[in-house]
Amino acid sequence: MTAQATPIMQITDAIVEVKDLHLYYGDSEALRGITMSIPRKKVTALIGPSGCGKSTFIRCFNRMNDLIESIRISGEITIDDQDIYDNSVDVIELRRRVGMVFQKWNPFPKSIYENVIYGLRIAGVRDKNLLDETVEKSLKRAALWDEMKDRLHESAMGMSGGQMQRLCIARAIAVSPEIILMDEPCSALDPRSTSRIEELIRELQGDYTIIIVTHNMQQAARVSDFTAYFYIGELVEFGLTKRVFTSPVRKETEDYITGRFG
Amino acid sequence: MKKFVRRGEPFVWATGMTLSIIITMTVLLLYVVIANGIGVFWPQKLVQLSLNDGRVVLGEITKEEKDGNNVSRLQLKIGNREINGLDFTWISEPDIRSRSYPADLYVIERQENGNFYGTLAEVHSPEITVAEGQGTLVSALGKARHNLQPLLMTKQQISRKIGALNLALEKVNQKLAGYRYQHMDEKDKRIITLVDAETKLKTQFATLVDGGKQNTEELAAYYAIFKTADGKESTVRLADMVRLYQPNRMGLFAKIRHYADKLVELFIADPRESNTEGGLFPAIFGTVMLVLLMSLLSFPLGVITGIYLREYAHPGVTVKIVRIAVNNLAGIPSIVYGIFGLGFFIYGIGGALDQFFFPERLPTPTFGTGGILWASLTLGLLTVPVVIVATEEALGSIPPSIREGSLALGATRFQTLTRLLLPMASPGIMTGFILAMARAAGEVAPLMITGVVKLAPSLPIDGQFPYFHLNRKFMHLGFHIYDIGFQSPNVEAAKPMVYVTTLLLILIVLSMCSVAIYLRNKMRARYAIADV
Numbered sequence: 004m005t006a007q008a009t010p011i012m013q014i015t016d017a018i019v020e021v022k023d024l025h026l027y028y029g030d031s032e033a034l035r036g037i038t039m040s041i042p043r044k045k046v047t048a049l050i051g052p053s054g055c056g057k058s059t060f061i062r063c064f065n066r067m068n069d070l071i072e073s074i075r076i077s078g079e080i081t082i083d084d085q086d087i088y089d090n091s092v093d094v095i096e097l098r099r100r101v102g103m104v105f106q107k108w109n110p111f112p113k114s115i116y117e118n119v120i121y122g123l124r125i126a127g128v129r130d131k132n133l134l135d136e137t138v139e140k141s142l143k144r145a146a147l148w149d150e151m152k153d154r155l156h157e158s159a160m161g162m163s164g165g166q167m168q169r170l171c172i173a174r175a176i177a178v179s180p181e182i183i184l185m186d187e188p189c190s191a192l193d194p195r196s197t198s199r200i201e202e203l204i205r206e207l208q209g210d211y212t213i214i215i216v217t218h219n220m221q222q223a224a225r226v227s228d229f230t231a232y233f234y235i236g237e238l239v240e241f242g243l244t245k246r247v248f249t250s251p252v253r254k255e256t257e258d259y260i261t262g263r264f265g
Numbered sequence: 266m267k268k269f270v271r272r273g274e275p276f277v278w279a280t281g282m283t284l285s286i287i288i289t290m291t292v293l294l295l296y297v298v299i300a301n302g303i304g305v306f307w308p309q310k311l312v313q314l315s316l317n318d319g320r321v322v323l324g325e326i327t328k329e330e331k332d333g334n335n336v337s338r339l340q341l342k343i344g345n346r347e348i349n350g351l352d353f354t355w356i357s358e359p360d361i362r363s364r365s366y367p368a369d370l371y372v373i374e375r376q377e378n379g380n381f382y383g384t385l386a387e388v389h390s391p392e393i394t395v396a397e398g399q400g401t402l403v404s405a406l407g408k409a410r411h412n413l414q415p416l417l418m419t420k421q422q423i424s425r426k427i428g429a430l431n432l433a434l435e436k437v438n439q440k441l442a443g444y445r446y447q448h449m450d451e452k453d454k455r456i457i458t459l460v461d462a463e464t465k466l467k468t469q470f471a472t473l474v475d476g477g478k479q480n481t482e483e484l485a486a487y488y489a490i491f492k493t494a495d496g497k498e499s500t501v502r503l504a505d506m507v508r509l510y511q512p513n514r515m516g517l518f519a520k521i522r523h524y525a526d527k528l529v530e531l532f533i534a535d536p537r538e539s540n541t542e543g544g545l546f547p548a549i550f551g552t553v554m555l556v557l558l559m560s561l562l563s564f565p566l567g568v569i570t571g572i573y574l575r576e577y578a579h580p581g582v583t584v585k586i587v588r589i590a591v592n593n594l595a596g597i598p599s600i601v602y603g604i605f606g607l608g609f610f611i612y613g614i615g616g617a618l619d620q621f622f623f624p625e626r627l628p629t630p631t632f633g634t635g636g637i638l639w640a641s642l643t644l645g646l647l648t649v650p651v652v653i654v655a656t657e658e659a660l661g662s663i664p665p666s667i668r669e670g671s672l673a674l675g676a677t678r679f680q681t682l683t684r685l686l687l688p689m690a691s692p693g694i695m696t697g698f699i700l701a702m703a704r705a706a707g708e709v710a711p712l713m714i715t716g717v718v719k720l721a722p723s724l725p726i727d728g729q730f731p732y733f734h735l736n737r738k739f740m741h742l743g744f745h746i747y748d749i750g751f752q753s754p755n756v757e758a759a760k761p762m763v764y765v766t767t768l769l770l771i772l773i774v775l776s777m778c779s780v781a782i783y784l785r786n787k788m789r790a791r792y793a794i795a796d797v
Contacts, residue, residue: 065673099675109666111685112792122674125684160794171670178674 010252012229012242014040018182018212019064024078026059026068026236033059035236036078041182046204046213048223048244051233052259057216058106060233061184064214065101066094082182099126102175106187108167110159110174115142115151118159118170122178137177145173146203165196172203176211183207185215189222201226220260224248232256295771302768305761306527308512308520311370311382313494314341315362322356323370323382323494332357342758344372344380348497352379352758368514369399371491374507376537379758381501387490390503406489406503413487413503416480420504423477430473432729434466439625446625507537531765540719540749541759545769547721551739552706552773554725555641558735559705562645564698567652571694574653575660576682588657594650603711606643611635611715631736635716637725638735643715644708648701655697659690664794689792695785699778706774709743717744719752742770 017040026034034056041047049057062068063080066087080087087097099122110118117124119138128134138155142148147169154161159170168188175183185204189197204213204226217223223230224244231241232255240247240256251257269275309325316322328340337358343349373381387396390409395401441459449456487503510523534544570591578584615632623631632638663686671681709717718738725737746766753759 067669067673070669070672095675095677098673103669103673105666105669105673107666109664109670111667111670112689112794121671121676121684125671125674125676125680158791174670174674 010240010242010256011039011238014042016043017041018043018083020079020081020084022079022081024060024063024080025076026056026063027075028071029073033236034063037236037238039231039238039241041212041214042229044209044212045228046208046215046226047229047231048227049214049216049231049233050218050220050223050259051239053218054235055233056236057233058186061103061186061214061216064182064184065098065103067103069094099178100180101182101184102178102180103184104168104171104175104186104188106190108164108171108191110162110167110170112158112160114156115159115162115170116155119173119177121174126178141173141177144176144207145169146199146206147173163196165192165199168192168196168200169203172200172207176207180211182212182214185213187216187218190218197222220248232259234259298764298767298771301761302764305765306524306531308372308510308515308523310366311372311512312341313365313367313370314356315365316356316360317362318360321494322354324354325382327353342380344382345493345499346378348493348499352755366513368511370513371509371511373491373501373509374542375501376505376507379538379542379755381491381499383491383493383499385489386492386498389489390487409487409489410503410506413484416484416487417504420477420480420484423473423480427470427473427477430466430470434463434470437463437466443625507543531769536720539753539755540745541753541755541762545742545745545766547724548740548742548745548766549769549773550724550726551637551717551721552742552770553777555637555644555712555739555741556702556706556777558637558641559644559648560698560702562642563648563652563701563705566645567649567697567701568656568694570649571653571656571660572682572687575657576678576686591650591653595654598710599647599708600710600714602643602647603714606639606646606711606715607635610639610642615639634736635714635738636736637716637739640712640715640717640739643711644705647708647711648705651701651704652694652697655700656690656694659693659697660686662693663689667794688788689794691792692785692789695781695788699781699785702781703774703778706770706777707743709741709747712741712744717741719744719748742766742773746770 019041021037021039021041024034024037025032037060049060051057059068063076064082064087068074068076076088082097082100085092111121113121116138119141120128120134123134123137139148139152142151147166150166151162159167162170172183172188189200192200201222204215207213208228215223215227227244229242230244230247232239232247232251232253234255240251240253242252247256248260251260311323312326314322322341322343324341324343326339327342329337330340332338339356339358339361341354341356342352343354344352346352367384369384371381371383371385375381385399385402385406388394388402388405388409390405390412392412393405393408395405437459441456441463444453444456444459484504485502488500489503491499491501493499508526510519512520515523530544532544532549533546535547536545537543574584574587574591578587611633615630615634615636618632619627619630667685667689668681671685672678676684716738718740721738721740723734723737725734725739726732727734746763749759749766750756750763
């Protein structure tokens, strides 16, 4: 693919299609008609100034916004051609397909082992071999296995911040989602832990579709294949990361990434 | 000075002072209870006072103080109620000519009439009669008491059999009453069998009563004559002696044994002498069982309500009003709960139960009268607000990120609640539970109208089917304190027991709370979230 002149790029192999998505918190409109596609098994970064609706946007994909009563949504989001806001959709099932890693790591006060298999446990999996296997596989993918293999049954609360965040990623991977949403996963981490998470994201791409919200432009440039720039509830520009960062089409994008604004 | 004020020192000082006042008061209270309660069972020396007017007084010194004219005086426990009428007397220090501590003096704890202080004069038993020589007297007394044992055992057996017979009779009577209530023909086979059974039981009863009379006569043949300090004689049946000892002859080891013996009696024996002597077992049992039953009600009810209010209820005006109401419930005087328990549980539910299940026993109520079940339900109601508030607070203090994390993994709200939120909230819930338990254990007022009694004939749990008798009345340490401290005919003699009972109640509350605190700390360590 080559750089295109259009600000919003068309994706051929998209997993998520968003059509004219509006979202209201009570009376105020937080997302103003967003239409975009998320490419399959790529890393898509969402950037933009605080309060531009990036986090709200990705929380639409696993319907975490359902928890907030004052939110109203119109428009359409389809994952593999299925409208996820259709009444027939099982939210539990959807959340298993769309994992999420939060800004502040939130391991449960349980052992490392139990944290990883939490998703399987609540799905009713009892097979000990399968559970053991999943723990090993997920921790290996999250680059935690070597550090933690002897402490699996210790409390997760004894880990460092970066380790906890990687544990949260392992926990999300364990239920084999298709999409992983990451809401500023490194904003509370020190640079070393941040670079480990970034490495991890690079390793995971190709197997999962990753949508990452970040404030850190360098990070977006380092880890993502595609970048979308949001500004006050609107999608301003979306394209290949390289293209967006080197030759932005819209002036607002250029201002933002060069640091003149935001 | 200005600088002192500006740095906020006065405020720090004030907070420190408040804390120290609270600590001082707590320590003072505990000191009074412990200092007075712990020495009650320690054998006191018996002192014999010769007075200037020629009288001789014998007893334990219980108090020394100055009267209005600044003259010191002694309070003496002189016992021998059947002779002196009173247990205590005051002697002015200047009236005393001399003091002595004769080693031969005996203290006899009796089933009736309190302690006796004096010297042994004669021992009578069918086998031997001894009238002189201290050494022979003492050994004769020991032998006679030993020989008495089989008779005492028989006495116990007889009373146990009478108890069982009474129960059987009562059951037959209840059945009969039931049939007659249904207007069954008097010539019905079932009624005739029951009447036969009743007659048979009554014959057995008469035989037993005869046996009891004979036993009493046989027991009466064993007696000892004691002499008071001023030479009066008193006859004490050996069967009435609970314990006898010579405090002035006891060494440290003997005193420790005596103390331990009394302590064991306190925990396992029934009370004697309108509760001023003997053990506290029924009251301890009643208190612990009451609190446990109360917990069984108030804990689940409070936790479930708290969960609903915090997790499921749609936040709004209604929830706010409910919350305010719950918080205010905690401030209602406990006697009001008692009255509610009386009206709602006893007369309402209990009365209805009687109407439906035990109509033949009416007008004698079965559940329509105070009992341990109704008392514990009332206490449960009283403590439930504390548990609700604690549960709500505990759930509310769990960071939302934990819920989000769980939901994002495909958990339902219920799974999130049972797998994460409740375990994480458990230390906070336990704290509320501890507060509730401590409050319940110390309540007396609502119990007084919902089933506590001065002396319960039987425990709420025993070997008789159906083993749990939740309709029974019960004894309670808190009420016991009130009863012996303020309702006893002999308040001065009951005073030591008040302190002992108070100490015991405090210890029981403390130990129950310690168990709960231990559990809470374990949970807290287990479910703490790292605070980074």
